[in-house]
Amino acid sequence: MEGQCRAKGLYLKLETDPDLPPGLIGDSGRLRQVLLNLLSNAVKFTTEGGVTVTASCEPGTDGRVWLSLSVKDTGVGVSDAQVEQLFDRFTQADASTTRTFGGTGLGLAISRQLVEMMGGEISAFGTPGEGSTFWFQVPLPMADGAEDQAEGEAVRAIGAARILMADDAPANRELVSVLLGGMGLTVDTVENGAEAVEAVRQDAYDLVLMDVHMPVMDGLDATRAIRGLGGGIGRIPIIALTANVGREQVQTCLEAGMNGHLAKPIDVNQMARTLSDWLNADEARLAVG
Incomplete structure (x- = not known):
């Protein structure tokens, strides 16, 4: 703020x-x-x-x-x-x-x-x-410090990276910007899937956080469109960030081409671990099957 x-x-x-x-x-x-x-x-x-x-x-x-x-x-x-x-x-x-x-x-x-x-x-x-x-x-x-240490190690492992977040809710965009900014990451935000596709066309991002339900173009169609771009852009890690947490809903995200899933409300420890995993993944792991 x-x-x-x-x-x-x-x-x-x-x-x-x-x-x-x-x-x-x-x-x-x-x-x-x-x-x-x-x-x-x-x-x-x-x-x-x-x-x-x-x-x-x-x-x-x-x-x-x-x-x-x-x-x-x-x-x-x-x-x-x-x-x-x-x-x-x-x-x-x-x-x-x-x-x-x-x-x-x-x-x-x-x-x-x-x-x-x-x-x-x-x-x-x-x-x-x-x-x-x-x-x-x-x-x-009271905590014994182990959980805090694990979160700290995950954050340190992320390093510098540029993240794109697509979400139609201003409060969500602001919250994630604050959280990821505190991890030392650079965050750009857009309001819908169409803007997300255009953003990855124009600029280089290390990872995309994608909401599912958005106006103009939803997150599933946006993911499919990004995968269709091919080359390095088409292999960018895309992580669902959504309140849709049912098993079938998660599977739908993965089938659309997303690499992983994070639930709302946000678990900061889980977000740090997931970002660390994908931002430090090798090229083979990033490839979409």
């Missing part, structure tokens, strides 16, 4: 508790999804000042700790009476915000559902006209 903050003249701060443990066991993909939603809303509804993200933890029970993440902004703010409604589907604190800023509030309803599925809670407080703070906390067991 740094680029959006700079464009609006806002500051973006990150404050972390020095006592945060080195590793926790949890669904990192969904935690990132919720945090990015809160952060995106904060930037959207703030016109001056900025946004502060805070990460901290407190002792819990049964070997767990409470991981707390909050997003504080200097934007339009909310009242205590409006907070509960904000997490209902298609509800905003004031109907005028929809006309000014856009949006329906659906993201907050999904965020609440995800947090509660993880055994946590999510809420907000603030003052109209003076900003707001949205926060959530989830109970997570």
